[in-house]
Amino acid sequence: MWHFALRRGTVLLLTLFVVSVVAFLIPYIGEGDPALLVLRARIADPNVDPATLEAMRRQLGLDRPLAIQYLAWLGDALRGDFGLSFIRRAPVGDMLGGALLVSITLALSALLLALLVSAPLGTLAAMRPGGRADTAATLLTQTLIAIPEYWMAPMGILIFALWLGWLPSAGWDGPASLVLPALVLALRPLAYFTRIIRAAMIDVLDAPYITAARSRGLGMTQTVMRHGLRNGAMPVITLFALWLAGLLGGSVVVEVIFAIPGMGRLIYEAVINKDIPVLQAGFVAIVALAVVINTLVDLAYLAINPALRHSHGA
């Protein structure tokens, strides 16, 4: 177990180091002069006075060696200080924290909803491949995969907000405003989860230990609960984590359509406005979260598979 933790920890630190270096170098991409970037962001005049530029360089500490600059930047970043946004003039750390919280809430709601529906649906489909539930599930997943979010979202707003008036059409204000975007966001993962759960459960239900459990007198439902789900969980956890990591970076389409202040919109606006500090912080945060999620997946594997646990020396 310690061996495993040590190895994981090393990989984690290495990844974060590389990510921080890349993030630090973002301002040097393109025009290659961070001072010029800052001035351009603040002053409308395209012709920058060389003296002002030099003063700005000194003010930003850009006259120091690159390594020193990196360490200074890293020290601030570790304390959550990524500087001020070029555009909003607010601390990037705060902006990012708020947006991340929004995106995590949205992503987790959508994915848990998707899992809640797909787990019984996929399992039911797997119990009788080619049966009625299976056919229905196939039809549903095909439809959901084919319909894009930018069509689903306006349709949702049209029906539930404008016609029925049950839910707010946009904004981020209380649980009610979460429902519609989470629903729209859940549909595609729901389809993919259903498919992978069906495939995993078909495999598992054919496994010898399922026949053995049945031969002891366990009913089908009990057998699936006791011996099926855990064994079929691995691929589902993997896919869930992939989606989670993807959605934490924000879902631009849904966030823009529903006017939700999440990561997707934040990054989208930062790219358009060349808001470098936001891009740097966003990049670091998204990769760091992905690394954390991956570690959690590995821990889940260990929790499920005793043989793996054993070979890692637990």
Place this chain on the structure above:
Amino acid sequence: MSVVVSLAERRVTAAPAEPLLAIEDLHVAIGPSGRAAPVIEGMNLEIRRSEIVALVGESGSGKSLTALSATRLLPRAAEITRGRIRFDGEDVLAMGPRALDGLRGNRIGMIFQQPQAMLDPTCRVGDQVAESLRLHRGLSREAAGARVVELFREVGIPAPEARARDFPYAFSGGMAQRVMIAAALSADPDLLIADEPTTALDVTVQAQILRLLHEQCRQRRMSLLLISHDLGIVAALADRVAVMYAGRVIEEGPARAILSAPRHPYTRALVECSLLKRDAGGRLVALPGSAISARELSHGCRFQPRCAIAAQSAHNHDCCSSEPALACCHGSHKARCWAVKPEPEEAQQ
């Protein structure tokens, strides 16, 4: 209390003469409905109380499917298309899901060829063995756990308390099979079905497991359906032997008679192969050709394409045109072959 009463009752429900398990004219087909192909055609088998019956035959002859039919645990693709299966007087084919769950594990225990694959890798073995006890005997978690330790001791698993908490990866094939036996015996079934229980094990472990099975059957007065293609095992354990070929029984009778005086050409070849006999040229005797499945056959004796006797026999015509019936040749010894005549004493009776 009610459990105990029903336990006592059930031992006397069937008249002594009636077999515990009776499979009659069983037909099983495999494949998508509409294009299903027969793999078992007209299988008959009886097992009496406390009797050890061996089912032998080549790979693919339908032994496992016969066994799985008895508890209605056939794979998804397979279906019973005809026949009757009675267990202790009850019609197994008419049972609903709940009645079947009450039959499996409770009255019929099963063990299989790959013991390690038969255990859920994510579940402690003790918990898996306890399932039957909790289901069929209504034991609490603690009581079932304690009983599992006792069972482990009975089947010869060292350090039973610790092993019950282990996961399957920590068990060798032989130990895993002991676990499976403990699970199968836990609810004290009347019949144990063992489908090639030692095929995947080392020879020394094989002998231990067979001895354990034999002891347990004798102690518990339990019937055993032992599926095997090893005639050595059969000779050591079985009271009666049924030989399967291409989806049906082609010879059956007392184990001693079948092994010492096999009548059907296929059984004879089987016995000779198991003794590793040499032919006149000094080569090892081997049965030519490979088994045909029931689905490939149109008419005539199923063994005809591989039969050495058919060519010389006066019955040649019969062999090709119609299938012989399973007929008496001596006492309860029966064979399905045109060339087999009833023995003189039998004919006089």
